[in-house]
Amino acid sequence: xxxxxxxxxxxxxxxxxxxxxxxxxxxxxxxxxxxxxxxxxxxxxxxxxxxxxxxxxxxxxxxxxx
Numbered sequence: 741x742x743x744x745x746x747x748x749x750x751x752x753x754x755x756x757x758x759x760x761x762x763x764x765x766x767x768x769x770x771x772x773x774x775x776x777x778x779x780x781x782x783x784x785x786x787x788x789x790x791x792x793x794x795x796x797x798x799x800x801x802x803x804x805x806x
Contacts, residue, residue: 742778744803750776771798 745753750773757769767788774784775795785795 741775741799743776745776749806768798768802771795772802775799
């Protein structure tokens with residue numbers, strides 16, 4: 741599931757990540773950014789200390805609301 745973000749979307753998410761104070765929101769942003777890089781959900785989940793379904797849900801929710 742790599743490269744589903746445009747350059748503009750990726751830049752916006754990176755900027756949001758830098759300014760976001762809520763750790764949960766930052767984790768959601770990281771999940772989307774890592775999925776866009778082609779990282780497998782198992783690796784994203786391990787990196788964020790969440791289960792794989794949560795990592796998938798973060799990306800699915802982003803895509804549904806984009």
